[in-house]
Amino acid sequence: MTFHISNRRKIITVDAGISELQNILKDISKEEIDYNSIKEEILRVHEATVRYEAGAAYNCKNSTEHFLKALLYQKDQETKEHAERMTVISRNIGAKMNLNEDILDSLALLSALHDIGKIGISDRILKKPGKLTEQEWNVMKKHPEIGYRLAQYYNEFSHIAEYILYHHERWDGKGYPIGLKGEQIPLASRIIAVVDAYDAMTSDRVYRKALKKEEAIDEVLRNAGTQFDKEIVTIFVDLI
Numbered sequence: 001m002t003f004h005i006s007n008r009r010k011i012i013t014v015d016a017g018i019s020e021l022q023n024i025l026k027d028i029s030k031e032e033i034d035y036n037s038i039k040e041e042i043l044r045v046h047e048a049t050v051r052y053e054a055g056a057a058y059n060c061k062n063s064t065e066h067f068l069k070a071l072l073y074q075k076d077q078e079t080k081e082h083a084e085r086m087t088v089i090s091r092n093i094g095a096k097m098n099l100n101e102d103i104l105d106s107l108a109l110l111s112a113l114h115d116i117g118k119i120g121i122s123d124r125i126l127k128k129p130g131k132l133t134e135q136e137w138n139v140m141k142k143h144p145e146i147g148y149r150l151a152q153y154y155n156e157f158s159h160i161a162e163y164i165l166y167h168h169e170r171w172d173g174k175g176y177p178i179g180l181k182g183e184q185i186p187l188a189s190r191i192i193a194v195v196d197a198y199d200a201m202t203s204d205r206v207y208r209k210a211l212k213k214e215e216a217i218d219e220v221l222r223n224a225g226t227q228f229d230k231e232i233v234t235i236f237v238d239l240i
């Protein structure tokens with residue numbers, strides 16, 4: 001996707017790759033996709049993005065990121081604030097582990113885009129207030145793979161594609177989509193898994209109230225060594 005915005009004359013030419021985006025979504029989620037609403041949604045957010053880019057002191061490199069984030073925030077209950085809190089915590093964990101600047105930047109990007117694949121899941125499933133059926137759950141579990149394909153498609157995000165793919169893997173091998181175990185799971189994905197779970201627990205959702213900070217920390221600690229990497233949990237609890 002490329003955006004060309006001439007600042008002086010406010011002329012915007014967009015080669016947004018909208019049809020490619022739709023093709024990726026169609027290709028992966030064969031069922032449970034409402035193509036028309038997705039197309040409308042993509043176009044609406046796309047127009048808003050272009051308007052924003054034209055009006056703001058823009059940075060072309062960030063246009064795609066802005067566009068994808070806007071799509072996700074519209075679609076999912078995850079918010080900008082959730083992504084921003086995750087960015088701070090995951091960067092701090094990474095810094096504590098002496099990871100280099102490149103990986104810290106990847107963690108920030110991953111905080112914002114780990115669930116980008118949810119734009120390919122139908123609202124009927126994504127926003128269902130009750131429990132998902134087994135079949136619906138199987139569709140939901142495709143979001144890491146959809147996100148992986150989307151990230152691979154854009155040059156500026158291909159370096160985090162694998163991290164997106166594995167953000168729901170578990171330390172004990174009982175996660176999805178592959179069932180990777182322990183250090184087979186990329187470090188960035190292991191960090192994001194802890195931070196994402198904690199932040200989700202401490203935020204209100206339609207179907208439940210937020211846990212208190214202490215309760216959420218207890219829950220993360222309880223799952224250290226099974227769901228989460230123990231070493232990361234230790235650093236996380238120290239920081240929080």
Ligand SMILES: [Fe+2]
Nearest residue numbers: 114115167168
């Ligand atoms: Fe996710």
Ligand SMILES: [Fe+2]
Nearest residue numbers: 078114115196
């Ligand atoms: Fe999340």
